[in-house]
Amino acid sequence: MKVIIKETPAEGSIWAARYIAKRINEKAAVSDKPFVIGLCTGSTPIETYAELIRMVKAGEVSFKNVISFNMDEYVGLPEDHPESYHSFMHKYLFDHIDEPAENIHILNGNAPDPALECEKYEEAIVKAGGFDLFLGGVGEDGHIAFNEPFSSLSSRTRVVTLTRDTREVNSRFFGGDWKLVPAQAMSVGVATVLSSKEVVILAFGSKKARAIKDAVEGPISHYCTLSGMQNHPAGTVVCDEQAVGELKVSSYRYFKAVAEAEGE
Ligand code: GLP
Secondary structure: OEEEEEOOHHHHHHHHHHHHHHHHHHHHHHOOOOEEEEEOOOOOOHHHHHHHHHHHHOOOOOOOOEEEEEOEEEOOOOOOOOOOHHHHHHHHOHHHOOOOHHHEEOOOOOOOOHHHHHHHHHHHHHHHOOOOEEEEOOOOOOOEOOEOOOOOOOOOOEEEEOOHHHHHHHHHHOOOOHHHOOOEEEEOOHHHHHOOOOEEEEEOOHHHHHHHHHHHHOOOEOOEHHHHHHHOOOEEEEEEOHHHOOOOHHHHHHHHHHHHHOOO
16 A cells, blocks of 8 residues: 655645546557546545546546546435535536546436445446546545445445444535434445555545554454555555644655655
């Protein structure tokens, strides 16, 4: 695992956007096959998406041959609800880039047969060729997508029950009332994320410091589902200084030295 430590969230976001664009362009230069990307929601990726939008408008990257799959969606929330992940993605990314509508995949949280919806999602990912890169965030408790603590590290796309903690954290988007946050979501599993050739996780702010410590220095454990990344051959966590505040000084120095040696 690599940990890229930038001074501020803005610098981390720009680093991540340019890294994603570089990967899309590298594949486009050698192959006609689409670039398959996993995408996340939450407040963390907004600046990364803004930089990607700028790059698309500047002609520095194109999403015309990109296929995306979002990692999760609330169950039972109307698609056009302002806090649905459908609305979020259109507002912060899809409405501003050149990705064809038919290439966009987001779980249908109102599907009549939720289990079938999740099964079909996994099939569609395989049909698209599997993920080249998965972009994720992390919850304060170390959850990746909506894989709450004690989710199996072998989990695949399914309906999950959200913890009270996660509903309280996300209540800021629902007028501060945790009971208005849907109790369930559909989420790709930990194994779905880890099936990607590459995983890039964004973590900014001191509220993520415990999750980053557990994921990077702790044991691989379903207690912190992001720790499953330790088994991934190409996992990168992009942090600001606040998010690495709980790492050991020796770990911090190690990651800074590696990044410096590699010109990051
Ligand atoms: C939700 C999402 C996660 C996201 C997390 C962190 O739980 N399902 O994918 O990583 O929120 O959100 P934020 O970036 O707002 O801190």
